[in-house]
Amino acid sequence: MDQKKIENLIWNISSKTKIPEPPNKDEAWGAIVQTMDNLRRPKLVKQSSFSQSIIKFWMHFIHKPNYALLLPIIFILALPFYFNFYQNKNFTTKPGERLSLLLPDNSKAILNSGSSITYKKGFNAGHRTLHLNGEAYFEVQNLTFPFIVKTHHGEITVLGTTFNVRSRNDGFEVGVNSGQVKVSSGNSFIELNPKQCLMGSTELDQDTIINIENEKYPGWINQKLYCKQTNLETVCREIERIHNVKIKFSNQKMKQINITGTIDTSELETMLNTIALLSQHSFKLEDGTYTVI
Numbered sequence: 258m259d260q261k262k263i264e265n266l267i268w269n270i271s272s273k274t275k276i277p278e279p280p281n282k283d284e285a286w287g288a289i290v291q292t293m294d295n296l297r298r299p300k301l302v303k304q305s306s307f308s309q310s311i312i313k314f315w316m317h318f319i320h321k322p323n324y325a326l327l328l329p330i331i332f333i334l335a336l337p338f339y340f341n342f343y344q345n346k347n348f349t350t351k352p353g354e355r356l357s358l359l360l361p362d363n364s365k366a367i368l369n370s371g372s373s374i375t376y377k378k379g380f381n382a383g384h385r386t387l388h389l390n391g392e393a394y395f396e397v398q399n400l401t402f403p404f405i406v407k408t409h410h411g412e413i414t415v416l417g418t419t420f421n422v423r424s425r426n427d428g429f430e431v432g433v434n435s436g437q438v439k440v441s442s443g444n445s446f447i448e449l450n451p452k453q454c455l456m457g458s459t460e461l462d463q464d465t466i467i468n469i470e471n472e473k474y475p476g477w478i479n480q481k482l483y484c485k486q487t488n489l490e491t492v493c494r495e496i497e498r499i500h501n502v503k504i505k506f507s508n509q510k511m512k513q514i515n516i517t518g519t520i521d522t523s524e525l526e527t528m529l530n531t532i533a534l535l536s537q538h539s540f541k542l543e544d545g546t547y548t549v550i
Contacts, residue, residue: 346380349373350391353501360387364404365396369423369477371498392423394478397436411442411461420449421475427491431455432469482520482528489514489536493549496532500525503546511538511549 348368350356356368362381368374372391380387386405396419397404406413408424411431418436423429431440432454439448440455447461452469455461476483482495490512493504499522506512516535521527529547533539540547 345375345377347373347375351501352498362404363398365398367394367478369393369498370501389422389424391425392421392475392477394421394475395419411440414439414441423475427494429455432474434469434474476519477522480521480523482522484516484518484520484535486515486517488512489516489532489538489549492516492520492532495522496525496528500528504540504549505546506549511536514538 348356348358350368350370350372352371354370358366358368358374360366360376360380362385364385366374369392372389372393374387374389374393376387377384381399384405385399385402386407388407390408393406395404395406395415397415397417400417404415404417406415406422408422408429410424410429413420413422413431415436415438418438419434420436420438421430421432421434423431431438431449433449433451435451437448437450439446440461442461445461447455447463447466449455449466454467454469454474455465456467471483473479473481474483477499482492484492490506493506496502497504502525514536516532518531518535520531520535529540536549538549541550542548
């Protein structure tokens with residue numbers, strides 16, 4: 258094919274080819290802006306929440322028969338751990354009862370009637386703290402770290418000693434037979450030496466300390482009630498706790514009668530007869546209740 262024919266062929270083909278129109282510059286710029294905006298926008302990735310992950314784990318776990326059988330075993334094995342480290346130990350005496358305890362650190366406690374002691378099962382494993390409501394006598398062993406008795410009146414801290422704590426609604430008493438204790442309440446504290454007793458108040462000053470005159474203190478350990486100008490109401494409340502009886506007064510003024518003496522608490526009738534002699538007032542039993550007349 259000669260040169261002339263080739264040129265004519267190229268011209269015919271090119272004349273039939275449609276040349277696109279030039280782009281609209283506004284539309285082109287808008288497309289560029291949209292593309293750049295999409296690039297700047299962070300991609301959203303759907304993530305599972307923690308709870309969803311846990312659910313998926315357990316669903317996967319329990320749907321495997323061999324693993325599912327382990328669940329009851331794990332639960333049973335976990336129970337002793339829970340009870341050993343988290344459950345409290347509680348000891349309570351009803352009116353007319355008394356309880357001797359050997360604590361985990363080999364200290365001894367004698368719980369008077371109508372009283373309770375509570376401590377965590379970790380007692381002696383980093384702490385020796387217990388809560389007392391009522392009255393108890395302690396013989397503390399082991400001097401390595403403090404032994405603490407908490408009451409709603411105050412806190413008693415010792416290292417090694419024998420002492421008595423009475424914390425009831427009608428009063429507070431801490432008496433020391435041997436060693437030394439620190440009694441604290443709020444921001445104040447006071448130390449007690451052997452044969453000293455803090456009586457009847459949470460006001461921690463020297464005026465509230467008396468000397469223990471009885472060799473066998475506290476009396477209730479030896480079934481004795483030592484009274485020194487003690488009002489009759491307090492004495493009768495002790496009778497109620499020791500012998501689980503009810504006592505009322507025919508005249509409310511009788512409650513303030515003070516008596517002094519040593520009362521044997523082992524037998525109810527003996528106790529009532531002694532109090533009647535000391536107070537000059539007798540007891541009358543009617544419908545299961547004793548009345549001071």
